[in-house]
Amino acid sequence: MAIDTLELSNLDITREDEIAVVTLNRPAKRNALDAETIEQLIAFFGAAPRSGVGAIVLRANGEHFCAGLDLVEHFNEERTAADFMHVCLRWHEAFNKMEYSGVPVIAALNGAVVGGGLELASSAHIRVADASTYFALPEGQRGLFTGGGATIRVAGLVGKARMIDMMLTGRIYRGQEAVDVGLCQYLVDDSSFDKAMELARAAVQNPPLSNFAICSAISHIQNMSALDASYAEAVVAGIVNTQQASRGRLEAFANKTAARVKPVDD
CATH class of the missing domain: 3.90.226.10 (2-enoyl-CoA Hydratase; Chain A, domain 1)
Structure with missing residues (x-):
């Protein structure tokens, strides 16, 4: 609905x-x-x-x-x-x-x-x-x-x-x-x-799949044993980190055209 x-x-x-x-x-x-x-x-x-x-x-x-x-x-x-x-x-x-x-x-x-x-x-x-x-x-x-x-x-x-x-x-x-x-x-x-x-x-500027993982997988993983959590994290990372929506962002990083991660006052 x-x-x-x-x-x-x-x-x-x-x-x-x-x-x-x-x-x-x-x-x-x-x-x-x-x-x-x-x-x-x-x-x-x-x-x-x-x-x-x-x-x-x-x-x-x-x-x-x-x-x-x-x-x-x-x-x-x-x-x-x-x-x-x-x-x-x-x-x-x-x-x-x-x-x-x-x-x-x-x-x-x-x-x-x-x-x-x-x-x-x-x-x-x-x-x-x-x-x-x-x-x-x-x-x-x-x-x-x-x-x-x-x-x-x-x-x-x-x-x-x-x-x-x-x-x-x-x-x-x-x-x-x-x-x-x-x-x-x-x-x-x-x-x-x-x-x-x-x-x-x-x-909302992030890929939806990345937000989905951040806002669901972390909570689920916190409920698991350490061994199960390690496996679940690897599975989620495998899916999210190979998504098509990430390719352009990774290319920008590789080409040194992506925004740098730094404090705003630098």
Whole structure:
């Protein structure tokens, strides 16, 4: 299904050439993730790789990127343990489609990136924070536990000990400290969206097969034993490094006409 035919009441979708911009659109709820929003994320990220999308920028409407699980919905639903297990599985479905689809996903963050909002952001391949952005996992203080992949992705970013500290004590990271511990790769003074679009425009210049490998194979390989990972990496490299789309780039390098890899201030 083409992304422009999807009915996405909680998401706004726009296009700039090959770049799709996905905007969380529940600002009155600080873009908290209810069950319907998760289903819409599944629908979009399931369709995007087959819709000619070369990169995706994920942003939010309002002062906050995402405050996490819609706790009001959760309280009102009076879910059983089995009910909530299935809710969590849908979250995993959405976030796995983001991480493993092979399309670069760049998150433009602002305000709260909290609880399930951090689980959502950690499923993106690149995270850009602005000066207002702060990261937290307040599940311990709410009497909750993460259910959308934080034990996999957030722990992978910051390490087990830091994640436990965040959950036990409510510790908040922001600014350069958030970059230093791995919660985001970029910190800007002005618009995180503008920076995210700049990165997306750079990414779509790569051959799609290279981006597919970067944005899917690395995550898969991280789940393997060292021996299996070595084999998988060799197979992926064999396919990607002999693609026809690389021939002109390799020829330019061989002829010394390719752009040099060097810091921009040199």
